[in-house]
Amino acid sequence: MSGTGTGPAPVGGSPVRGAGAREFAGRERELKALRADIERAGLNTISGRKEPRARVLLIAGRPGAGRTALAEELAARVRDRYPDGLVRTGLTEPGGDPVPTERTAREILGAFGVPTPPGAGEDELSEMVRETLGTRRVLLLLDDAVDAEQVDPLVPDNPDCLVVAVSRGPLTGIPDVRPCTLGGMDAKAAVELLVRFTGAVRITVDPQAAESLAEECGGQPAALVLVGGWLAARPTASVADATKRLRALPHDPERPAGDRPLARAFQLVYESLPGPSARILRLLALAPAGFVDSHTASALAGCSVSAARSMLGDFTALGLLRRPGGPAAGGPAPDDQYLVPGCLVPLLRDLLETKDRDAEVQLARARMLERTVRLLQSCRAITEPDGSPARKRLAGLPRSLRFPTAAAADEWLTCRQPALLAAARLAVGDGELDTLARRLVAALVRALAAHRGTEAAAPELYGLHQLVLDIAERRELHREQAAALLNIGDLDAQTGRTHDALARYRAALDAGRAANDLYATGRAMESVGGAHQDLQDWQRAADWYGRALAQRLSRGERADAARLYGRIGTAHTYAGHYGEALRNWRSAVALYRRLRDLPGQARALSEVARVQEYAGRPHESLRTCQEAVEWARLAGDDRLQAALRLRAADTLDRLGDPTAARLNRSAAERLLESEGNTYEIRSAPAGQ
Structure with missing residues (x-):
């Protein structure tokens, strides 16, 4: 069992030779120390007390030092000890923002098939994680943690579990953490890594140049992968040529010294790219959650899907992209899906800001969102019956945007869901493309409902309705604000948060009145009545139903009026007011008779x-x-x-x-x- 991280992991001490091939290199001493830490007695055991929580191992170092690769290799080597599964999740967005604990907890629970209530808060979900892992033997890999506050709520109260956390620095505040701090790889391991790209001959003829090149890369696996990819693409270039070119590149005095080797290696590869390829690479910094496929790249660059697919393969061979997963992933990466290494995202963003105009970047982002909307519409349309209007519109789309079967569309939606949700969050947060953002959220809501059902997709739908609410409040779109509040209120009511639902319904009523939307106000009044009924406040329930009924009657909506007579009758029945209940139910009977x-x-x-x-x-x-x-x-x-x-x-x-x-x-x-x-x-x- 494995979870899909919310953000891409940095490229670690694993080279990429050909598209997507990954092997672990070096770090045997660190692996041995980490495995010894698993066996070592904790502070509580030494003092004669039972360990209350899972052991936490920390792998610390700079992005690009191979932190994640080491964590994945450790997980792959010890996963047999944890028969209930391995769950891997990222704790940092590609842009550097921490992933909310609520989202991480949902991801962990989802890996075990545990349903999560929509709208539940961080404390409730963290408790559910601890309960779920409390009776299991699980290995939890938390990648790219920002601080201890992200990790601590997720640590199981079960010593049979193991937590492997990856972070830039220490996790102060978590007791008995076993740290393993990574520096550069030793010269022998670094040269072995280069051999996998260059072959043995180029290293054998000039071993000193190979050692010098490894030193120029600071022994950082990510830098070595980039330089190795550069050499692999140039069979006639010598290792000395690469070393000379690397040394000739200027240092950035504003960049920390430890980050300079990776920045120079990236610059070496980037400057070797043709102009169109370099532009596409820069635009990949816009990829939601760092996930890239041929459609994303095609839309960003404005090129064909086939050309984008070929270019992504070239970038992967150069170490600029990686395939999802690794030794700990427990399965092959999805076809046509890549990750922008987290350690390269800041470098790409810097280039994008300096070399591309804001209008061009915004246009690329708009193309990407529009392509995503069309794919989601196609994903939903394939679930419709043959001959339906949606299927007829689907037939008019280009072949690359169509799914052959509903199963294929469902698989695409499942694989891309983290990226799709991230795209919606980024589009709404950007604030400049609200029209596209609204269309994207609406298309995603419909696709999830069509493939999962509204009940199963409720946790995701809750967050999407909140995004709609954010846009509606920002743009003062009162009708959409009312609709979003009603949807969120319904989900709150379904999960027993009746007071929260009541507050949402009242806010929806205000928004509906501001929009002069009679449907929204009527729906809101009826929902307020339903909330009061759930709270067993029968008199207020009947009163609010009566307000909604008056509006329905004034508009001649007799079917809804009959239903509301029944709801009023039900409220009076619960209150023991049988005379009022009979009068309203008989009114309902009379209306149904008129309606036949x-x-x-x-x-x-x-x-x-x-x-x-x-x-x-x-x-x-x-x-x-x-x-x-x-x-x-x-x-x-x-x-x-x-x-x-x-x-x-x-x-x-x-x-x-x-x-x-x-x-x-x-x-x-x-x-x-x-x-x-x-x-x-x-x-x-x-x-x-």
């Missing part, structure tokens, strides 16, 4: 019978129930007929007529058999 809605009329009559029974009027209840049975028969609703006959049987038992009760039960059983139901509606005589 036979099923609605039958159901409303069944509720009248129920209230009459609660009010102690069993004879009236029986007559109403028999009338409802007749309307249900005319409506062809056998299930409702069966339920009504069972209710009538219960009433007849109480009235002392067991023979008639048995006849009604027998009729109900026959109806259920004819329906082929696999469930029972149970009813028993009174007193049993």
